Amino acid sequence: MRADAKRNRDRIIESAREVFREQGYDASLDEVAKRAGVGAGTLYRHFPARENLVDAIMQTWVDRVTEATDKVLAFEGGERDLLLHWFETYVALISLHKGGPAKITCAMGDPDSPILSKCQVLSEASQRVADVLLERGALRADVDAVQICRLVGGVATVADNATLDASAVRPLLEVVADGLLLPA
Amino acid sequence: MRADAKRNRDRIIESAREVFREQGYDASLDEVAKRAGVGAGTLYRHFPARENLVDAIMQTWVDRVTEATDKVLAFEGGERDLLLHWFETYVALISLHKGGPAKITCAMGDPDSPILSKCQVLSEASQRVADVLLERGALRADVDAVQICRLVGGVATVADNATLDASAVRPLLEVVADGLLLPA
DNA sequence: GAACGATACGGAGACAGTCTCCGTTTAGCA
């Protein structure tokens, strides 16, 4: 890739991150281009669809996910607390941007989604948490990681749409957790 | 209201129902107007915002909700089956149109939503089902009807976004149900 | 049944966002 192309690509990603954080995932792409100081053509050459841009933005987000997962797995405490701790982390991670929960949870089951690879990082993280709980015999064995992601993603989507705060989300997560855990 | 106004209003609603069913809630309103044989101005005078049109469409849907609720309440069987039966009915009701689950579940907590009244019919229906289960001592007492709607709505939203079929939705609903029911 | 004011109509057009096309510019190699 030519040096100027790379430079522009990076600037577009940087602007997009800014604009999306301010205005959500459906902000104007022309605005992104303008703020990056490039023409619309340049933006669309690098990122033919909005999704491709979103994907690029998420690159650093992926690192954050693994980091957060490690932290949760190091958590010392009961199974229910561990699971809830993961749920809250999960919700926070996918709710960084307005519209994020829907976008990510939806992509999770779509083989054609351009952001699928990024979402898999999330479902793998869920799997790691689930494995720990399974090993301790605390989790239902008939539910897989993607299903867990969908349940928690559903709660996060609703919370995002309705702008619920953490205190309103918590009881919903508790219900999901209790539905997933085996009776002690 | 003048006779011609009423006539046009009805035709717009009819067309909108058609177009929304075919193309989802974000279909072009100009297309709705065209199919109704009226100008865009007429449409926007009757329905200043898309939501108002959606609200009008839902009028008949409300009847369907009460009818469905009655049917569920007449259900003879165990508590878990009753709850799951209601969940599946609920999901079906809010998933009649593409984008419906998100729209309805979101409106449920928004006092300014133009479709709030319609959504309340749904949360009241959930309340009725919850009351039955509470009376039988089968349901957690610390969760209210709106929270139940949000949980099930979240599942429905994810299913709608990712076009999951009923067989993929069922296990998710089971988790929610088990999280809500008290251990026997 | 004619006249009139209130009400409603409709479509042109302003505005905003998406995306393409193509003439112009530039990087980087020989």
Added chain:
DNA sequence: TGCTAAACGGAGACTGTCTCCGTATCGTTC
């Protein structure tokens, strides 16, 4: 230094939203 493939950028085509206002219609009154 010159050349060419690669990249740029912005005008503009296209689509959807929504408003404005001149025109048409309703229905009431006499």
